[in-house]
Every structure is written in C-alpha cells, then in structure tokens.
Amino acid sequence: MNQDLNYKNGMSLGWRLCFILSLFATIPRLIFTWPNLVDRARIWSGLLDICIQFVISFEFSWIFIYICLHYTYRVPSWFNRQRTWVQILSMVFLYFSINEILFQLKLALDDNNSDILIFRVVYYLYHLLLLLAILAFRNFLLTTQENHRIGLENEQLKREQLKAQLEALRNQLNPHFLFNALNILNISIATNPDLAQRIVLDLSDILRYNLKVQNQSLILLSDELAAAKAYLDLHKARFGEKLAFEFVGTETTKQWYVIPLSLQILIENAIKHNVITSSQILFIEVRLNEQAKQVIVMNTLNKKANSGGTGIGLQNLDKRYKIQTGQKPSLTEDEQQFTVKVPLIEAP
Numbered sequence: 001m002n003q004d005l006n007y008k009n010g011m012s013l014g015w016r017l018c019f020i021l022s023l024f025a026t027i028p029r030l031i032f033t034w035p036n037l038v039d040r041a042r043i044w045s046g047l048l049d050i051c052i053q054f055v056i057s058f059e060f061s062w063i064f065i066y067i068c069l070h071y072t073y074r075v076p077s078w079f080n081r082q083r084t085w086v087q088i089l090s091m092v093f094l095y096f097s098i099n100e101i102l103f104q105l106k107l108a109l110d111d112n113n114s115d116i117l118i119f120r121v122v123y124y125l126y127h128l129l130l131l132l133a134i135l136a137f138r139n140f141l142l143t144t145q146e147n148h149r150i151g152l153e154n155e156q157l158k159r160e161q162l163k164a165q166l167e168a169l170r171n172q173l174n175p176h177f178l179f180n181a182l183n184i185l186n187i188s189i190a191t192n193p194d195l196a197q198r199i200v201l202d203l204s205d206i207l208r209y210n211l212k213v214q215n216q217s218l219i220l221l222s223d224e225l226a227a228a229k230a231y232l233d234l235h236k237a238r239f240g241e242k243l244a245f246e247f248v249g250t251e252t253t254k255q256w257y258v259i260p261l262s263l264q265i266l267i268e269n270a271i272k273h274n275v276i277t278s279s280q281i282l283f284i285e286v287r288l289n290e291q292a293k294q295v296i297v298m299n300t301l302n303k304k305a306n307s308g309g310t311g312i313g314l315q316n317l318d319k320r321y322k323i324q325t326g327q328k329p330s331l332t333e334d335e336q337q338f339t340v341k342v343p344l345i346e347a348p
Helices: 002-032 034-038 040-072 084-109 116-172 175-191 193-212 221-242 262-273 312-325
Strands: 243-248 256-258 282-289 294-300 330-333 337-343
Touching: 002 040, 002 116, 040 084, 040 116, 084 116, 116 312, 175 193, 175 221, 193 221, 221 243, 221 256, 221 262, 221 282, 262 282, 262 294, 262 312, 262 337, 312 337
Parallel strands: 243 282
Antiparallel strands: 282 294, 294 337, 330 337
C-alpha cells in the first residue's frame, strides 16, 4: 500500500516536472521566434513553432520520467527485469531514437530548414539537459524513499524500545517482584544487615539503570553487565542456593555496545519459565565471546508446565536487533539448556 502511494505521488510530481521542463526547453525557442511573434503576418507560425517545441519536449520528458518512476518504485515491467547493461543500452538507444524521430518531425513541420547540423546539435543538447534533470529527479525520489524508510524504521525501533522498557519496568515493579524484594529486605534488616543493604543498592541500581536507558538505542556492554549482575543478585537473595549464576570472561578493554535491557530480558525469561527448587537448581551463565562478537546467556532447562509467559520479551529483542543492526540473536535449545547468543555492536 505504501509503495502504491509513493508511486502515485511520484507520478504526480512527474507530470509537474514534465510541464516545468517543457517550459524551460521552450524559452530558448521563444527567444529565437520572437521576431515572428511581433510580426502580425507571421505570428501564427511563431506560435505554432513554440507549441511544437513544448509538445515535443513534454513527450520526451514524460517517456523518460515514466521509465524512471517504474524503475525507482520497482513496478513490474520488461525494463526492470533486465540486467544493468541492458538497461543502460536501452536508455541510450531510446534517447537517440526518440531524439531523431522528434527531430525529423520538427523538420517536417518547420518551414526554415537552414543550418540543419547546428539545429540538430542544439536540439540534442536541449534533450540531454532534460535527461540530466530527469536523472536528478530520480535521485531525489530515491533519497526521499530512503529517508522515508529510515524514518519508518526509526519509529518502529522507538516503539519496540518503549515496549521493552515497559516490559522490563513492569517485571521490576510487578507486585510479586516488589513483595518478594521487600519481604526479603524486611527479614534481612534484623538477621543480615549487610544483605539488606545490598538488596537496597541492587534495587536502586536496577531502577536507575532503567531510567538511564529510556532514550538510548545502544548502551555500553559494561553497563548492561553491571545491571544484569544487580538483577541476578536481587533474585539470588530471594532464591538462595536454588539459583546460581556466573559471569565468564566479561572483563574487556574494548568498548562493545548492546541493545539496552537485552541481558535483563533473557535473565527474566529464564527465571520466569523454569522451575526453581532445592532439587532443580537454575544455573545462569553469562559469557563474553569477543572473537565471535557475541555475549552468550545460557541457563539450565527445567521448564514450568505453565509459566504464563507470552514470549513478548524475546520477540521484542529480536525485532529491535533486526531493525537496528540487521542481525538477530540466535536461540538454541536442547533437553538440558537454553542458549541465546546476542550480537555485540562495535563503537558507533
């Protein structure tokens, strides 16, 4: 639907461009035939000459603009199905053929056929200028189309990013999440003040991080890893020895970037969809592979019968990566573990 609308808009602009180019092409002819216009005896022949020039220029412009529009918007046609060299040869052949046909027509309608060689050169130069203007028009259409596509992708990315932020914030401000965190905090204040202090710091770090990335499309891997560790620490305070995690080789001197909240979504997904008991320990490993330009999140698999999840988090992460980088996280699953490989982005 958008492509059809763009084609119609391009067609509307094409008609206007034809009219403008024809007027410009007619101005030199108007100057040349001006003596005929001021002479009442030859005024009609002068007007006819100008009209012929206008019509010929209009037809020439429209033929090439029509081809240009079909090529730009990929409208199915014989021309678009050909190879590039065939298209170029076809355009050259069409240019000279149309010029010669229109030139011979102009000669047949013109009484004054003196200086034919000069007239032919000038005539061809007129239409070469028209063709260059049409090619500039095509570049304008392509640039407009590309800007429109980029604008749509940016808008989609903003929507997906907002969805991810809302999903992450909803998970963190979920009544069960807050109840568990505050309940553990309440118990720890009397029994383990150090743990209580760590819970408060982790919770504040998580919420602060979410506020920080609200308007960012990329975030430093080091910041994302720190937020992911705080998120796991908070859940570790709740589950104790039933939840274990490890960060392997995540120390790096290179500045890698990731989509904000990507690791947090994967960790939340692992905790939400797996059984966590003293006999079924959930183990989560976050590993950095700089050679493959990936950060890998792996968790043991003890699926719940009904986790109530919708998979929106993973779908959202998939879309955001595809829009912004052209890559997608890869998911693999077997009987024992679930692994997601998230692409790393080099410094933008």
